[in-house]
Amino acid sequence: SKKPVRVAVTGAAGQIGYALLFRIASGEMLGKDQPVILQLLEIPDEKAQKALKGVMMELDDCAFPLLAGMEAHSDPMTAFKDTDYALLVGSRPRGPGMERAELLAINGAIFTAQGKALNAVASRNVKVLVVGNPANTNAYIAMKSAPDLPARNFTAMLRLDHNRALSQLAAKTGQPVASIKNLAVWGNHSPTMYADYRFATIDGASVKDMFNDHAWNKDVFLPTVGKRGAAIIEARGLSSAASAANAAIDHMRDWALGTGGAWVTMGVPSNGAYGIPKEVMFGYPVTCSGGDYQIVEGLPIDAFSQECINKTLAELQGEQDGVRHLL
Ligand code: NAX
Numbered sequence: 001s002k003k004p005v006r007v008a009v010t011g012a013a014g015q016i017g018y019a020l021l022f023r024i025a026s027g028e029m030l031g032k033d034q035p036v037i038l039q040l041l042e043i044p045d046e047k048a049q050k051a052l053k054g055v056m057m058e059l060d061d062c063a064f065p066l067l068a069g070m071e072a073h074s075d076p077m078t079a080f081k082d083t084d085y086a087l088l089v090g091s092r093p094r095g096p097g098m099e100r101a102e103l104l105a106i107n108g109a110i111f112t113a114q115g116k117a118l119n120a121v122a123s124r125n126v127k128v129l130v131v132g133n134p135a136n137t138n139a140y141i142a143m144k145s146a147p148d149l150p151a152r153n154f155t156a157m158l159r160l161d162h163n164r165a166l167s168q169l170a171a172k173t174g175q176p177v178a179s180i181k182n183l184a185v186w187g188n189h190s191p192t193m194y195a196d197y198r199f200a201t202i203d204g205a206s207v208k209d210m211f212n213d214h215a216w217n218k219d220v221f222l223p224t225v226g227k228r229g230a231a232i233i234e235a236r237g238l239s240s241a242a243s244a245a246n247a248a249i250d251h252m253r254d255w256a257l258g259t260g261g262a263w264v265t266m267g268v269p270s271n272g273a274y275g276i277p278k279e280v281m282f283g284y285p286v287t288c289s290g291g292d293y294q295i296v297e298g299l300p301i302d303a304f305s306q307e308c309i310n311k312t313l314a315e316l317q318g319e320q321d322g323v324r325h326l327l
Helices: 015-025 046-062 100-121 135-144 159-173 214-226 228-236 242-257 303-326
Strands: 005-010 036-041 067-073 085-088 127-130 154-156 184-186 194-196 264-269 281-289 292-295
Touching: 005 015, 015 036, 015 046, 015 242, 036 046, 046 067, 085 100, 085 135, 085 242, 100 135, 100 303, 127 135, 127 242, 135 154, 135 264, 135 281, 135 303, 154 281, 159 184, 159 194, 159 214, 159 242, 159 264, 184 303, 194 214, 194 303, 214 228, 214 303, 242 264, 242 281, 264 292, 281 303
Parallel strands: 005 036, 005 085, 036 067, 085 127, 127 154
Antiparallel strands: 154 264, 184 194, 184 281, 264 281, 281 292
8 A cells, every 4th residue: 555645734723724634634635545644734822723633633533544644733844844745725814904015924924934844844846735815926935935845846726716717617608517628727816817718628619619708708707707705705704615625635636646638727836938927926727747737838828818917917926026025
């Protein structure tokens, strides 16, 4: 049987953590033959640590055959020791009335510390996924704080946007989600992201040829996907948790186990593709194989798409300029 791998999760006592840990431990992320050791990080706060203990009691009570070990931590330097995968979920999202500079300063402190800890103690091949918002910029901060690790191993979660877009297209066409291929989401995990179905196919046929409806794209599809997070908060009184955890599982599973040629969306440091400046943590269509990802290059970008890409890029560059003095 396989040797256990180490999976670190931050914000482990939060809502997304509660929807995520049980699925990692049951083998949904890395395969039903891959034992895992969970290295869970929460803030030192007594209430948070106590809540984490409660989640670990429940994990125990599931008697998962693949759960080979479990640890609670309050310091990233111990939580990330030798870790093969790191899911950085805990962060400080923008609260009511919070200034942008304050948000960036708080997360700058969290993600510089976590990037440095990964740099110091994690596996040299650690795969990092940042979920905590602002996800792209937090991933950028962690990457810049870990100069001894491959920059390409730092990624941000755009998969929830990708899955939201897939589901909207399935509803629009009346076709099953699984039949839709080659969707892409470009840019920042924020309402400026650009979900792009120009290359999408359903059972091999072009979605764009099925309904060439620019008004639906611009006035219905993009706003629905972009504002979905806010719609969930409005309906549930809490932000997306199970769907976010599901997207994190999808992202890591595909990165580790491959997509068999299919496109998925990952936020990754730009290699310059599509004129995005190098290192900007940008949502791109990618394929995964052999534990690595490749950006899908050479797609034609029309005027409307370029306008959308420019807008989400400008937002991201603004965020990343706002944290440069911390790095
Ligand atoms: P919760 O507030 O329920 O949980 C966050 C947990 O993180 C808390 O238990 C907190 O104590 C812990 N935490 C905070 N700072 C930490 C640190 N420095 N080290 C370790 N733990 C820390 O939030 P939840 O609903 O779970 O959401 C977590 C993050 O995901 C938020 O930033 C949220 O904005 C973000 N999201 C990102 C999404 C994406 O698609 N990229 C979608 C869903 C979600 O909104």
